[in-house]
Amino acid sequence: MSSVSKHSAADNAEPRIERLPIERIARDPDQARTRFDEAALAELADSIRVSGVIQPVVVTGDGQRGFRLLAGERRWRAAQRAGLAELPAIVRNDLDAEQAGVLGLIENLQRxxxxxxxxxxxxxxxxxxHGLTHDAIANRIGKSRVYVTNFLRLRQLAQPVQTLLDEGRLSIGHGKILAGLDTSAQTELAAKAAADRVSVRQLESWVRQRSAAPAEPPSSSGKADMAAMEQQLSEALGNRVQLSYDPNRRRGEMRIAFHDLDEFDGLLARLGIQSNDS
Incomplete structure (x- = not known):
């Protein structure tokens, strides 16, 4: 028989610990974690069969609508594998949407x-x-702005490079260096760095050598070595820069990539421009 009890509206917002039917708990579709190690999950399931779930999961919801996981999806998955009918849970209906989103992320970061x-x-x-700046995100999760900005910059990486980071074949330090390069340079250098298992310092040396390589002599149309210039501008600004030039029309275009408005404000500051909302 389920141990979910009835609570008044006044009590419903108070955090409480209950044993909930496991089939009434659903994963959070916005859960940050998408990768689960199958071997580790199997080991946890074996442990749960013997000793049960030691630390409750955290959920929001009620007995009528069901419950949504805020933290503890790995335990929830392992408990299902172990054949548990119920799961100890802390019910948190006292959180707003932002607080609920932060809670699960913080637990994963702490672990x-x-x-x-x-x-x-x-x-x-x-x-x-929630429309948060890098500073605001950092305050919510108890990390520095640099921590947040460094991770967000990794989203500029090409998908093959992101995969190498997730597989542990490249480090965050490697990723930070590669994020400022164009896609083809990222992919080429990332594959070489992973294959040769080079250090972050060695990768930095490769990038410097590429940017310092002498440009090819200009052709009769006056076309410059765009790749080298893109590299120099990307390193100077800390954001990916793409250049294009049409020698026939004698005009070109420069594009500077940024992830969000907060990063755009930082880019303006590096260019000596003050944003209107500052």
Missing amino acids: ESLGVMDTAHGLARLGQA
């Missing part, structure tokens, strides 16, 4: 259980969902 790109995407979703 260091998120992959590199899951962390980056989780921080981005938190900022986008």
Whole structure:
């Protein structure tokens, strides 16, 4: 028989611990964590069969509508594998949408259980969902602005490079260096760095060598070495820069990539321009 009890409206907002039917608990579709190690999950399921769930999951909801996980999806998954009918849970209906989103992300960050790109995407979703600046995100999760900005910049990486970070074949330090390059340079250098298992310092050396390589002599149309110039501008601004030039029309275009308005404000500041809302 379920141990879910009836509560008055006044009591419903108070955090409480209950044993909930596991089939009444659903995962959070906005959960930051998307990768679960199957071997580790199997080990946890074996442990739960013997000792039960030691730490409750955290949910929101009620017995009529069901419950949504805020934190503890790994325990919830393992408990299902272990064949548990009920799960100890802390019911939190006292949180607003932003607080609920932060709670799960913070737990994963504290446990260091998120992959590199899951962390980056989780921080981005938190900022986008609630209109938060990098500073505000940092305050919510108890990290520095630099921590937040560094992870968000990794979202500029090409998908093959993101995969190498998630697989642990490249570090966040490697990713930070590669984020300022164009897509083709990212992919080429990332593959070489992962294959050769080079250090962050060695990768920095490769990038400097590429940017310092002498440009090809200009052709009769006056076309410059755009790749080298893109690299220099990307390093100077800290954002990916793309250049295009039409020698026939004698005109070109420069594009500077940025992830969100907060990063755009930082870019303006580096260019010596003050945004209107400052």
